[in-house]
Amino acid sequence: xxxxxxxxxxxxxxxxxxxxxxxxxxxxxxxxxxxxxxxxxxxxxxxxxxxxxxxxxxxxxxxxxxxxxxxxxxxxxxxxxxxxxxxxxxxxxxxxxxxxxxxxxxxxxxxxxxxxxxxxxx
Numbered sequence: 743x744x745x746x747x748x749x750x751x752x753x754x755x756x757x758x759x760x761x762x763x764x765x766x767x768x769x770x771x772x773x774x775x776x777x778x779x780x781x782x783x784x785x786x787x788x789x790x791x792x793x794x795x796x797x798x799x800x801x802x803x804x805x806x807x808x809x810x811x812x813x814x815x816x817x818x819x820x821x822x823x824x825x826x827x828x829x830x831x832x833x834x835x836x837x838x839x840x841x842x843x844x845x846x847x848x849x850x851x852x853x854x855x856x857x858x859x860x861x862x863x864x
Contacts, residue, residue: 745793752786759783774840777847788854795861805864810857817852821845 759779766773796803825841828834836844 744797745790748786748790748793752783752790755779755783755786774843777843781847781850784851785854788858791858792854792861802864806857806861809860809864810853813856813860814849814853817856818849821848821852 759776762776762779763773766776792806795806822845825845829836829841
């Protein structure tokens with residue numbers, strides 16, 4: 743039952759995200775506000791895949807979480823260095839709110855996608 747709920751929630755969030763991107767693009771600006779629902783869509787689909795493994799409280803589940811977080815830490819560190827460099831040299835102009843939207847979304851997506859990759863490998 744849980745996996746179906748994650749799947750349904752993922753599709754609902756995907757439709758909402760598509761609508762928000764449509765609204766933002768028709769307003770002729772990039773919809774930074776749509777990035778958080780997009781990351782929650784990725785989270786839902788990843789949890790749909792990961793729930794059967796996480797349901798079992800065994801060593802494999804703990805290893806998937808530990809390695810996923812470990813790899814995500816370094817990816818997030820790279821994201822921060824890239825954004826600091828881009829902002830320092832004025833390659834793009836971002837407001838603080840837009841930057842927080844991007845970093846929050848990247849963090850959520852990176853953590854859960856890395857757990858899916860680790861689960862597929864091990």
